[in-house]
Amino acid sequence: MHLTEWQSNVAATEVDAPARRNGAHARARARLADAVVIGAGPYGLSTAAHLAAAGLSVRTFGEPMQSWRDKMPVGMFLKSTPSASSISAPRSGSRLEDFCRATGEDPLVGHQPVPIDAFIRYGVWFMDRNVPEVQRMRVRRVARHGSAFSVLLDDGEEFAATSVVVASGLDGVAYVPAELSALRGMGGGEGLGLVSHTSEHRDLSRFTGRRVAVLGAGQSALENAALLSEAGADVEVFARGSRVIFAGTPSDVTHLGRGTVLKPESPLGTGWSLFAFSHEPGAFRHLPEPTRLWLVSKVLGPFGAWWLRPRVEGPVPVHLGHRLDSAVPEREGVTLTFATRGGGQQIATFDHVMAGTGYRPDVDRLDFLEPGLRQAIARTAGTWPALGRSFNASVPGLYFTGLAAAATFGPLMRFVCGTGFAASRVRAGVGRDVAAAVG
Helix, strand or coil, rough: CCCCHHHHHHHHHHHHHHHHEEEECEEEEEEEEEEEEECCCHHHHHHHHHHHHCCEEEEEEECCCCCHHHCCCCCEEEEHHHCCCCCCCCCCCCHHHHHHHHHHHCCCCCCCCCEHHHCCCCHHHHHHHHCCEEEECEEEEEECCCCCCEEECCCCCCEEEEEECCCCCCCCEECHHHHHHCCCCCCCCHHHHCEHHHHHCCCCCHHHHCCEEECCCCCHHHHHHHHHHHCCEEEEEECCCCCCEEECCCEEEEECCCCCCEEEECCCCHHHHHHHHCCCCCHHCCCCCCHHCCCCCCCHCHHHHCHHHHHHHCCCEEEEEEEEEEEECCCCEEEEEEEEHHEEEEEEEEEEECCCCCEECCCCHCCCCHHHHHHCCEECCEEECCCCCCCCCCCCEEEHHHHHHHHCCCHHHCCCHHHHHHHHHHHHHHHHHHHHHHH
C-alpha cells in the first residue's frame, strides 16, 4: 500500500471508529509528521529539540524525565561531573550552568556531584525552553506501512510519520540474573517483593529495618547499598570480582583544568583513551563487534564514584569473590547460595534481594514496536539494535539513541554528554528521510 493510500484509509476509518471502538475517543491525522520521538529523557528531549530547530515537524511522547524521576532513588548523585551533565540544545543558554543561574539553584561547578533532584528540575526546565510541546502520553504501537510508520497512541489517535526515533531510556533494559528472575513478582514483607532491580526504587526508606542483599559492584549497586544503609536497612553487598574499585579523588592536572598532552581532559575523564571515546564516537562503530562489546562493558564500569567510597567502606559489609548459585524463596524472604573463592560456599537469608547488575538493551522487550517490525531489525549480539552512522536501524526511517546505541557508538552513549553527538547525527538522518519522501 502506498503512503498516500494508507493516509486516506486512516482518515476514512475515522468516520466510524468511535462505534467500532465502543465509543472510545480516537482521532486520525491525515497529515504526515516528519518524525516521532518516543521518550522525554535527556536523549529524547535533545533529539526533539535539534529536529525541530531544523524545521522538521516533530511529535514527542513520554513523561518528562520519567526514568530519572521514578527509577532513581532519592539522594542519588550523577556519576558525571557538572561540566559533562548538560543536555545538548540547538541554541545557547540551555546548559546545566545556565539553569542554575536562571533559577537561582546553587551553582554546580568543578567535580561537585550533581544531585538527581536538581538534574530532574534541569531536564524539565530544558524541556520548557526547547521542547514545550511534549505530549505526556504513551505510544501503544508503532508499525511499518509502506514507506512510512503508523503510530497509535493510548488515547486511540493514530497518525503517520516518516521517521521514528526510539529514545526510551531505561524502559525494558534492566538486567536481572536468571537465578533471581524466577522470583520476580513474588511477595515479600510489606509489599516489597523478594527481588528487584536497583532501577525500581524511588524511596529506599521503605526498607528500613529489613535485611537486604545487593548484588553487584558498579555505581548503582554501591550507591543503593549506601542509601539503604543510611535509611536504616541491614544491607550487605555481594560481588563476583576480587575487589571493589572506586575512582580516585579528582584533581585538575593544570591550573586551567584542561589537562595536559599526556592526560587530556574529556567529558568522560582524563587520558587519551577516554578522550578518544568522547570525541571520536563515530569511529567506534568501525571496530570489530567483539571489541566494541568488550569496551562498552569495561570502559568506566563497574566502579564507584570517588565520593561514594567513605559511605560504603566501613558502613556496608562487602563480600568479594561471591558468585550467585541459587535463590530459594522462603516464607518471608529468600535464601541465597553463593560459590566462593577456593571452592567454598556461603548461604544466607535476606528479606529482599536487589540486583545492581546493570542494563542490557533488548529490542524484543520494546513491546510498543509491532512484532513484525521488531523481527526486521538487525541486531548486534542478538539484542542490541545494529545501527548505521546516523543511528539508523536496518528498517528505513527507524532510529535508536541513548543507551541502545552504546554497542555501536561506545561508552559515550551511557552518559548525558553524548546527547550532542547523537542528536546531530539523528537530525541529519531524519532530514535525508524527509527529503527523500518529499522528492
